[in-house]
Structure formats: structure tokens, C-alpha cells
Amino acid sequence: MKVRADQRFKNVYWILNGKKQLATKNLVPGQKVYDEVIKHIKGIEYRIWNPYRSKLAAAIHKGLRTFPFKSSSRILYLGIASGTTASHISDIIGDSGIIFGIEIAQRVLRDLLPVAADRKNIVPIMESARRPQNYCWIIPEIDIVYEDVAQPDQASIFIRNSDMFLRKGGYAFIAVKSSSIDVTLPPRKVYKLVEREVASAGKYKLIENVELSPYDPKHAMIVFKKL
Ligand SMILES: C[S@@+](CC[C@H](N)C(=O)[O-])C[C@H]1O[C@@H](n2cnc3c(N)ncnc32)[C@H](O)[C@@H]1O
Structure with missing residues (x-):
């Protein structure tokens, strides 16, 4: 078994063991998150x-070509759930970075609490991402907004949060579940609707759109940069 650092993305690794598996170094050795x-x-x-x-x-x-996650990144994560993805981002950004995780559902947030107790770079916040005015007092200027809320109005939720917290030149990742927005439209039309709505805010440049099939059919990761 061998390990190789990813050529492009800092603190991301590939374990070579007959197959090639993506991995991060565990920030809290001995702790499993999922x-x-x-x-x-x-x-x-x-x-x-x-x-x-x-x-x-x-x-x-x-x-994916854009990967701004690195040591000391400040991240606003909308829809952090129990921390599956956030825990890997936590590994990548290390103790000098921080993730502010917004989650509306009490049940999943309960599962995030022990993860955040061990990982000092995750700050769980129970609130709706539709109400950034309720957590603006705790969030500093942010380098990356990551949104995975699977809601019909996720583009407008993203714009409201990024307008308030994302620094100029910062990146935003929106995981779009097409059926949450319009189950009657083909997924690519839904992705275009999201891209247009965000572009119409006038502050965000579309960088890339990565379709996630076969891992997550009918989902895409859309990346924007704040102008
Ligand atoms: C697909 S799951 C997120 C999975 C997580 N991002 C991961 O990869 O580990 C979507 C999450 O968004 C949360 N959510 C939905 N609407 C929300 C809102 N308005 N504000 C905050 N969280 C919300 C849900 O409770 C759920 O936990």
C-alpha cells in the first residue's frame, strides 16, 4: 500500500492499493466520523x-479544477449536517483554519457535536441559512462558502450569505440537487437556472460546473468566484 499527495490539491492524498482511493490525513487520530x-x-x-x-x-x-481549501481557510458551510464532508475539509484546513457550520435540523446537529468537540476547527451553529442576520455577529469575513442544503431556493440562500460574508476573490461551491429545485426539468436545465440566478446578482463569476454522476446522479457542484 502506497500513498501519494495529490499533484494539485494541498493536503489531499491518494492511497494506492490495487485501486486508487481519495483520502485525507486524520486531524484527530483514532476518531471516525462516519x-x-x-x-x-x-x-x-x-x-x-x-x-x-x-x-x-x-x-x-x-x-474538479478549483480547490481553494488549504491551511488557515475560513469557511462558511451551509447545511453541514453531521459533518461527513466537513470532517474531511477539517482535515485539510488543519488547526489554523475554521469552518462555521450552519444546520437547521436538531437531529443531525446532535451527531455533529462530538465531532466538533474533538475538532476545534468546526463551529456548529443551529440556525436556518435563510436567516444569516441571526448569525452575522459570529461570522468573520470568509474565504469559501460551501452550500449543500438541497432546497428549492438554494441559489437565493447562497447569494444572501455570500453577499454578507464572502470576501472579494473568495470561492463559493454550491452542490445542486436538481430534483429539489424542479423535478420536472432535465437536470442540466436546472443547473443553468441556478447559474443564471447567481450571475444575475452581478457579483459572482461562474468558474465551473461538475456533474457528479455516477456518485450522485442528478447533482452538480457549481463553483463561483466573487468579483
Ligand atoms: C444533503 S444534506 C448535507 C450533507 C452534508 N453537506 C455532507 O456532505 O456531509 C443537507 C443538509 O442541509 C440541511 N438544511 C436544509 N435546509 C437548511 C437551511 N435552511 N438551513 C440550514 N441547513 C439546512 C438539512 O437539514 C441537511 O442536514
């Missing part, structure tokens, strides 16, 4: 990053 596979190589603990469980991992497998 049912991820753990590998020990030369005294270092890696967590396999499952593209069927995390849309960001799926996007990397599907050729």
Missing part, C-alpha cells in the same frame, strides 16, 4: 474520502 475506512501508512492515519458519501469527494473524482 463509517469511513481508516488506513495506517508509515505511522500516519488516513481517512478514505468516499465519493458516494461526500459530494466534494465526488467532484474531485469527476475532475
